[in-house]
Amino acid sequence: MCPIIVANVAEFPSRQPEHDASARWSEEHQLLDAIRSGDRSAAEEMVERTYSAVFASLFRLCADSDLAADLTQETYQKAWAALPKFDGRSQLFTWLYRIAYTTFLNHIRRPRRVLSMDDEKVPDVSDGAPSAEQMLAANEESERLRAAVLRLPEDLRFTVTAHFWGGLAVKEIARIEDITSVAIRKRLHKAFSLLEAILDED
Amino acid sequence: MNQKRKAELQRKLGMTSVLKPPSGLVERIKADIPHDLMSIERDRERLSRSTAFSVRVAASIILLISATYLSIHLMSRSSESVVPTVARAKLSKQETPAVAQAAPAAPPQAEVTITLADKKEEEKRKDRGESSFDRLGRRSRQFKPQSTIADEQVPAVSGGVVATLPPPPPAAPAPAPAPTREPAAQTAEAPVVAATAERMAVNAAAPALAKSAKAADLDFAQPRAIFGISIDPAAFDRVKHTIEQGARPAAGSVDVAALVNYFAGTSRPPRHEVRLDVEASRAPLADSDKALIRFTVDTPREDVSPGASVPPVATGADLEILLNREAVASHRLIGAEELKTQATLMKNMSVTGMLDMKLKPRVPRRTTVATLTLRYRSVEDGKPHTITRTVQASDLARTWASSTRRHRLATLGAVWSESLNEGGVAGDVATSAERLATEAPDDERARELAALAFAFSRLGS
Numbered sequence: 015m016c017p018i019i020v021a022n023v024a025e026f027p028s029r030q031p032e033h034d035a036s037a038r039w040s041e042e043h044q045l046l047d048a049i050r051s052g053d054r055s056a057a058e059e060m061v062e063r064t065y066s067a068v069f070a071s072l073f074r075l076c077a078d079s080d081l082a083a084d085l086t087q088e089t090y091q092k093a094w095a096a097l098p099k100f101d102g103r104s105q106l107f108t109w110l111y112r113i114a115y116t117t118f119l120n121h122i123r124r125p126r127r128v129l130s131m132d133d134e135k136v137p138d139v140s141d142g143a144p145s146a147e148q149m150l151a152a153n154e155e156s157e158r159l160r161a162a163v164l165r166l167p168e169d170l171r172f173t174v175t176a177h178f179w180g181g182l183a184v185k186e187i188a189r190i191e192d193i194t195s196v197a198i199r200k201r202l203h204k205a206f207s208l209l210e211a212i213l214d215e216d
Numbered sequence: 217m218n219q220k221r222k223a224e225l226q227r228k229l230g231m232t233s234v235l236k237p238p239s240g241l242v243e244r245i246k247a248d249i250p251h252d253l254m255s256i257e258r259d260r261e262r263l264s265r266s267t268a269f270s271v272r273v274a275a276s277i278i279l280l281i282s283a284t285y286l287s288i289h290l291m292s293r294s295s296e297s298v299v300p301t302v303a304r305a306k307l308s309k310q311e312t313p314a315v316a317q318a319a320p321a322a323p324p325q326a327e328v329t330i331t332l333a334d335k336k337e338e339e340k341r342k343d344r345g346e347s348s349f350d351r352l353g354r355r356s357r358q359f360k361p362q363s364t365i366a367d368e369q370v371p372a373v374s375g376g377v378v379a380t381l382p383p384p385p386p387a388a389p390a391p392a393p394a395p396t397r398e399p400a401a402q403t404a405e406a407p408v409v410a411a412t413a414e415r416m417a418v419n420a421a422a423p424a425l426a427k428s429a430k431a432a433d434l435d436f437a438q439p440r441a442i443f444g445i446s447i448d449p450a451a452f453d454r455v456k457h458t459i460e461q462g463a464r465p466a467a468g469s470v471d472v473a474a475l476v477n478y479f480a481g482t483s484r485p486p487r488h489e490v491r492l493d494v495e496a497s498r499a500p501l502a503d504s505d506k507a508l509i510r511f512t513v514d515t516p517r518e519d520v521s522p523g524a525s526v527p528p529v530a531t532g533a534d535l536e537i538l539l540n541r542e543a544v545a546s547h548r549l550i551g552a553e554e555l556k557t558q559a560t561l562m563k564n565m566s567v568t569g570m571l572d573m574k575l576k577p578r579v580p581r582r583t584t585v586a587t588l589t590l591r592y593r594s595v596e597d598g599k600p601h602t603i604t605r606t607v608q609a610s611d612l613a614r615t616w617a618s619s620t621r622r623h624r625l626a627t628l629g630a631v632w633s634e635s636l637n638e639g640g641v642a643g644d645v646a647t648s649a650e651r652l653a654t655e656a657p658d659d660e661r662a663r664e665l666a667a668l669a670f671a672f673s674r675l676g677s
Contacts, residue, residue: 052253069237083241090245178229
């Protein structure tokens, strides 16, 4: 098991306060309209705004930097192709997260490209980082947690990863899953119970 | 889970650290942006246009199908009204027994329906319009959708079979046969009647003969068999009587198929048409590599008034079992040598057969090892129907304990019946049957099996 560097942490996709949501919504729509009208710089802006969060989500899912980068690139390739079907009812990042998640699932289902837990590259540890023992202990724990999350049933796994690793709000997940926020909260509650059982089992 | 543990999990999930994206990733992504972004919008418009067109086409097709169905329905109703309904009802209740007497005279049976087939070869042959029966040099029996009961049985009626019947009592109808415990048993005692609409028309032409027949006049000797599988209801009573008298049934004298049918009993019957219920599991009390496939044909239930015959539900019924030669090491039909075509399936009927099977080593779980096909012509709609069930290698690996109650009791009954025939001791059957009986105290069959198996084991060898 390789340690994951604790320093040099990417900015977590922050949850927007309510009053910012409508402004962001309208801004995203303008961006989308611009992209659809052929504005390449708008497309580049969209990439710059979102790729870091998409990468972060994928890294949390696969725990491999190179793989997460490849999957991020693949996510955007799929996004360009799927853009005509995007109706704009959910947030842009939510839509991108769904594509990224599906891309990750497709990846782990490919027989020859199953992610090996032991094959991860060991990143360089920068100065000022915690001791190797601390990092190993912390990393082993987070790896156990990641493995446990990936063992959850599909609906619970998507909900947990979208909420905690994709940074999506409960309401936003409810919208793309087409169920109520209460149902999403129930899913999370059930997922916690299952995670506890899985972790205890290990 | 307690709140503290939940909060801890939430904290850990939220704290998962990540690396910053590698340098150059954003350039790689930007390089993939399509050069002609306008084409995205064009695609979007094309997509919405094609969706709208598809919806219109689908709506038109649905409308067309509905209109066709409605007109066919109206036409069939208007043609039905020509035949007096009352007359038909009278025929079905009073006159069909005459046909029943004729029925056994023309059984188109003795067909081989189990064969080993190489699946790939089978597919190739299907493409060429041939069947594996031909390839193996066995007699191929094709389903004959045009064959009707009237075609098969008119010679028997005109041959004077009914003329041997004594005249009917003038007023009082024949007493109803005593109700048996289970529909399977009822089936065995019920007249084998062929009463399609065509048949009724034949009877109407010979009213004197038809009226002279009553259920009580007919001697339906037992044992009865369906698809060549014995369902003799007296078989169990004979075994029971022998064991209760403190004797062991003579080796080879037990009608295993009939006992299997007795223990399989009837589950909830289908509402319409015919049901083919297939289930597989490892054999009870046997080697782990041995498995049993149970197949049961159930027909709908219908209350029949005293003296009236049980109406038919299907004609020309044929049950075929195709085994995958590549997967099956050995197989045996329990209690019957071969399956036969069944001229008519009556209502209130249930027949169960069983196949003992061993697979070759290392057969993939998803391999289809057996295909069971039931073909028949429905009396209700006059159309040929086909029901197909497949059994995979994984089905045979299922534990006996996880199978349905009907399957467990039938297979346990089969093992016990065979042990009686072989003179073996069936103590383990008794224990398993007792467990089944404990699970469902109302299950008379399980209790009977447990009691008899215990009694038999005490007899010694």
